[in-house]
Amino acid sequence: MTGRRPTSFDIAALAGVSQPTVSRALSGNKSVSEETRRKVVEAAEKLNYTVDKYASGLRKRTSDTLALLFFEDPTPDDTLINPFYLSMLGGIARAASARGYDLLISIQQLSEDWHVDYEDSHKADGIMLLGYGDYLEARPRLEQLVQQGTHFVRWGAAEAGQIGTTVGSDNGQGGYLVGKHLLDRGRSKVAFLGLSDETAPEFLERYLGLSRALGEEGHEVVAAEDAIATAESGRNACERLLDSGVEFDAIFCAADIIAIGAMKLLSERGLKIPDDVSVVGFDDTIAARMSEPALTSVVQDTRRAAETLVDTLIAKIQDAAPESVLLPVELKVRGSS
Amino acid sequence: MTGRRPTSFDIAALAGVSQPTVSRALSGNKSVSEETRRKVVEAAEKLNYTVDKYASGLRKRTSDTLALLFFEDPTPDDTLINPFYLSMLGGIARAASARGYDLLISIQQLSEDWHVDYEDSHKADGIMLLGYGDYLEARPRLEQLVQQGTHFVRWGAAEAGQIGTTVGSDNGQGGYLVGKHLLDRGRSKVAFLGLSDETAPEFLERYLGLSRALGEEGHEVVAAEDAIATAESGRNACERLLDSGVEFDAIFCAADIIAIGAMKLLSERGLKIPDDVSVVGFDDTIAARMSEPALTSVVQDTRRAAETLVDTLIAKIQDAAPESVLLPVELKVRGSS
DNA sequence: CTGAAAGCGCTTACAG
DNA sequence: CTGAAAGCGCTTACAG
Numbered sequence: 001m002t003g004r005r006p007t008s009f010d011i012a013a014l015a016g017v018s019q020p021t022v023s024r025a026l027s028g029n030k031s032v033s034e035e036t037r038r039k040v041v042e043a044a045e046k047l048n049y050t051v052d053k054y055a056s057g058l059r060k061r062t063s064d065t066l067a068l069l070f071f072e073d074p075t076p077d078d079t080l081i082n083p084f085y086l087s088m089l090g091g092i093a094r095a096a097s098a099r100g101y102d103l104l105i106s107i108q109q110l111s112e113d114w115h116v117d118y119e120d121s122h123k124a125d126g127i128m129l130l131g132y133g134d135y136l137e138a139r140p141r142l143e144q145l146v147q148q149g150t151h152f153v154r155w156g157a158a159e160a161g162q163i164g165t166t167v168g169s170d171n172g173q174g175g176y177l178v179g180k181h182l183l184d185r186g187r188s189k190v191a192f193l194g195l196s197d198e199t200a201p202e203f204l205e206r207y208l209g210l211s212r213a214l215g216e217e218g219h220e221v222v223a224a225e226d227a228i229a230t231a232e233s234g235r236n237a238c239e240r241l242l243d244s245g246v247e248f249d250a251i252f253c254a255a256d257i258i259a260i261g262a263m264k265l266l267s268e269r270g271l272k273i274p275d276d277v278s279v280v281g282f283d284d285t286i287a288a289r290m291s292e293p294a295l296t297s298v299v300q301d302t303r304r305a306a307e308t309l310v311d312t313l314i315a316k317i318q319d320a321a322p323e324s325v326l327l328p329v330e331l332k333v334r335g336s337s
Numbered sequence: 338m339t340g341r342r343p344t345s346f347d348i349a350a351l352a353g354v355s356q357p358t359v360s361r362a363l364s365g366n367k368s369v370s371e372e373t374r375r376k377v378v379e380a381a382e383k384l385n386y387t388v389d390k391y392a393s394g395l396r397k398r399t400s401d402t403l404a405l406l407f408f409e410d411p412t413p414d415d416t417l418i419n420p421f422y423l424s425m426l427g428g429i430a431r432a433a434s435a436r437g438y439d440l441l442i443s444i445q446q447l448s449e450d451w452h453v454d455y456e457d458s459h460k461a462d463g464i465m466l467l468g469y470g471d472y473l474e475a476r477p478r479l480e481q482l483v484q485q486g487t488h489f490v491r492w493g494a495a496e497a498g499q500i501g502t503t504v505g506s507d508n509g510q511g512g513y514l515v516g517k518h519l520l521d522r523g524r525s526k527v528a529f530l531g532l533s534d535e536t537a538p539e540f541l542e543r544y545l546g547l548s549r550a551l552g553e554e555g556h557e558v559v560a561a562e563d564a565i566a567t568a569e570s571g572r573n574a575c576e577r578l579l580d581s582g583v584e585f586d587a588i589f590c591a592a593d594i595i596a597i598g599a600m601k602l603l604s605e606r607g608l609k610i611p612d613d614v615s616v617v618g619f620d621d622t623i624a625a626r627m628s629e630p631a632l633t634s635v636v637q638d639t640r641r642a643a644e645t646l647v648d649t650l651i652a653k654i655q656d657a658a659p660e661s662v663l664l665p666v667e668l669k670v671r672g673s674s
Numbered sequence: 675c676t677g678a679a680a681g682c683g684c685t686t687a688c689a690g
Numbered sequence: 691c692t693g694a695a696a697g698c699g700c701t702t703a704c705a706g
Contacts, residue, residue: 018693031691050458054394055683058698086423093444105442107430121387231627260627287624290568290597355677368675392699395682
């Protein structure tokens, strides 16, 4: 550091006003005259002054910071964050910044004691939870957050009975669109790769949506193999599906990354996509668009999702008690179906 | 929010000691007796107390926070961060956390006035710069950082003449390994997709490494088409390459994501990979491993890169003046070559 | 090994 | 519209 940082007293001296006036001028306080504000801003620029976040945070009792907690999928091999969550990062960072908040990031294991951090130690005014998978395991912790009055918003399944405020895509509608589309294409023996129980509520909603669409035409899901959001897991699930001998003419994967693994196995086994099997994913990631053939997928509006998440959290911080939000999705049909 | 947060005075009262002793006990100060520390820790746990980051930061004049600045590639269409940088995020977050630092994130446009932030306003003790592409444009800003005494470490090209401390992969060695490998496979008419000028020093190093390997056998790069790190750009560059009529039997793409786009175009044009054209990428992303055929690529050790970046920055913060670091790379041969 | 005192750099009533 | 005063919750010399 070239000398010490300038403080508001240095600015005050240079501008010929008192120190509190510097604070008022720079925070946009209405009562400061334009003339005074101009002098202060000029002095601040000259000395390259910025308000000390820690002093200001201590006094105001707010941090102007949001925390983003990524929860890792419990992958056996490596520690991986679902690419879709990662793709939301940019939008969240931008949205937070546009609204005057800094963004603190942390990667968490579901097993860790994450509830006592961040807002408790006054690092953030509120918390966003992303990629939180296992509903049952985390339930007590979410309840504790609610009880402590912590401001938080969860990304994920937004169905009734969820704890706290949630922002998420309309997963049920997504699954339903996929079912309708496959039926349109003359495919009625649809298998599902993903989790279809309460441990992964988003995947479950997608499954139920598919099931509903098929049911309307008198069909049902012919098979469901468990897969978590990794290509490896998708590949293995697809292998179990093939080995089970169940007949199918389409596969709906609960995430693109699962579909990527499944498609790779299918082509290794000599199956043609979409002639022998239609494949559909969810998330519309880059990998999906670039696969061969390009993957039909359910699009979530990442930018809007990110903004909604941030805005909802800020509303909570301001005690506005916002509702949970369900964002519309869209089906993007490509070569794989 | 259930009442006000407890302070160190509350803990002191409960533990029957003075407030400074609470601070000492919790910060691990050696002079506190074990007996006293135990009482304090017990009281702190009982009241769910954590040290206020803002008060502590103000007093200590350090923030125990690192800032990570992502620079977006100037994509024409959408705002995208190179997937490779995103893949480093997890490792960086974990490494920072393991060393007792919080991590602040920001997405930046190269054009913005990013130097006056973060350390200036005392939000972070140091800054990591990732995905910084245009060397020439950013040079004056980096020089200003150095001049201001800001603690920062850059990820990227680590060749001589770079400003400040840099941590990066041995891109030259990577390009060289690719050249050798292609020659081994009997391919000598190698085209390059990426940038091969100073605006993208990492890409340039990869290009030069390839060129050196080919040169040792009396060959040279047959063509170089500009591409930035997006699939779209890779596709376009590959199209220009094909349309140029230049003969080639291999393509080295400066990033996997470029290769993904190029491979897609090649197969649309009916070219077989690797029979007609070998394709090699750089970064070893998931998309590369999952493409059809799987992409030969240069592997950067992401975890080690992330840890080295964080450790180097912490060393700088502690005024240890660390050297720039060049990390070894490895070639992962797969079906595409 | 522990306590009393000072002060980090701000913001916000309180006066005028 | 502006200034003098107090205080946010800690950490760190300074004593003892």
